[in-house]
Amino acid sequence: MGAWLAGSVKVIHTLHGIHYLNYSNPVLRTMLISLERMLSKKSSAVICVSRTDRDRGLENRLFNPETVHVIRNGVAAAGKERIDSDDLRRELSIGPECPVIINVARLHRQKAQHTLIKAFARVIEKIPEARLMFVGDGPLRSSLEKQTAELNLSQQVRFLGMKRQIQDYLAISDLFVLSSLWEGLPLSLLEAMSVGKPAVCTESDGISEIITSGDDGILVPVEDSESMSEAIVYLLTNTAEAEKMGQRAKVKIQKQFDVHRMISETRALYTELRGQI
Incomplete structure (x- = not known):
């Protein structure tokens, strides 16, 4: 010193x-x-x-x-999943017909998961079989669980807490979403894109350095649940385009990150x- x-x-x-x-x-x-x-x-x-x-x-x-x-x-190349995807879906009571949205982040004011839950309430109106998983923990967990219950979403939303093998949960997901108010350069987003997952994220700080909106993901305004829900519905209902975005995201990570x-x-x-x- x-x-x-x-x-x-x-x-x-x-x-x-x-x-x-x-x-x-x-x-x-x-x-x-x-x-x-x-x-x-x-x-x-x-x-x-x-x-x-x-x-x-x-x-x-x-x-x-x-x-x-x-x-x-x-980020390094993704390792092999430790758990069979079908087994994990059954463990989480998520049917094979259910598209899965995943958020990997601390449950904290910065991450603004309340916006994602509001957006998901709109998504369910158009895609009732959709499911939302939160991987992570933090001081706002009880508040977010309460919001979920008040919106009658408890059957569609899973709060999974901290998980060591994130790739297992990415493997069963169709879409990665970050609702952050601000970010540096989020590793969770890089990891999701590295395995070919399309992403919907807020236009916050470093995220805009990673995603080219409309090419390898979609950016929406901060705290805009309506725009977020529209982007989520678009990618879940246009699976071919979502797949192309995910593959372009994977190539970008390999080349730049x-x-x-x-x-x-x-x-x-x-x-x-x-x-x-």
Whole structure:
């Protein structure tokens, strides 16, 4: 710690999103901005996982433009499913005729799952056999479960909690949805796209760096449940187009968001800094 504060060692500081810029508490937001500036000032390099984070960070003077680098998140090729898809559907009481929507995220205000539940209530009116799975846990679980019950959706919505083998649940899903208010560069979206799942997501920060709307997914305005429901219904009823979007998404991840590319760029930065010692 002393060497770091004295500036005699090389330090790389990685920002996995700068969500505190969206905090409503001004005291907490100011405190975290000050802390970020201090950490960045003492760092030889700052890594942002998205261009959006870099640009917002520069706008808020969080770090020096000469030391910031963008190294986007990457994901590895998906492993083999551990559970047979038919068995998992039976375990979850989801029939083979039911299209499945999946949300993989913390149940938190940032992720705005209340918007997705409102959208799903509209989806059910047109596709009554549809099902929605939430994979993840968090402080809003009870609130979201209450909302689901109030909308009479308890039979169609599953809250599964934390799961280690996400690919098993992606395998039985037809559509991936993120309803976030803001994001850095969400790994859950990259993982879903890497296995060919079409996605409906909000136009929030780093998500727009991943999805080209209408080509490899669909982007909708933040907190717009009506637009979200329309996009979901479109992809669930136009399965050929959804399949094409999913395949284009898979190719994009392989080309632009591969974990080996991320490792290579990170190693190159470390090597460069080591040469400056």
